Amino acid sequence: MGRKPEFKATKSFTMGLRELAWLKEYSERRNEKASAIVNKLIREAMLEDVHTETERKLRGPIAYCTGCSKQREFEQVQHDDQVSWLCFECGEDKTEVVEYYIKQNERRRK
Numbered sequence: 521m522g523r524k525p526e527f528k529a530t531k532s533f534t535m536g537l538r539e540l541a542w543l544k545e546y547s548e549r550r551n552e553k554a555s556a557i558v559n560k561l562i563r564e565a566m567l568e569d570v571h572t573e574t575e576r577k578l579r580g581p582i583a584y585c586t587g588c589s590k591q592r593e594f595e596q597v598q599h600d601d602q603v604s605w606l607c608f609e610c611g612e613d614k615t616e617v618v619e620y621y622i623k624q625n626e627r628r629r630k
């Protein structure tokens with residue numbers, strides 16, 4: 521019961537012919553299984569995705585800080601029931617401005 525040395529993706533998703541041709545050539549050249557290569561590529565994309573996601577979460581909104589006279593990153597600070605946005609560098613309160621930006625962004629996304 522020998523397996524045919526056939527080149528195919530057995531799970532049901534579609535790949536472009538050129539991509540499939542490249543994968544075949546690449547896996548032969550590297551002497552690696554196509555599935556291993558695809559898995560590796562997907563894993564890289566997954567890591568990259570997680571990385572961008574955490575970076576996006578860590579980075580606060582950027583707005584002009586009058587205290588620094590520069591574009592600055594703002595961080596969200598919560599005390600009691602109040603949430604304010606403070607300049608990451610000088611701590612200037614820019615809550616109104618940042619919240620305005622955030623609302624505009626949300627509107628643009630809809």
Ligand SMILES: [Zn+2]
Pocket residue numbers: 585586587588589592607608609610611612
């Ligand atoms: Zn500042």
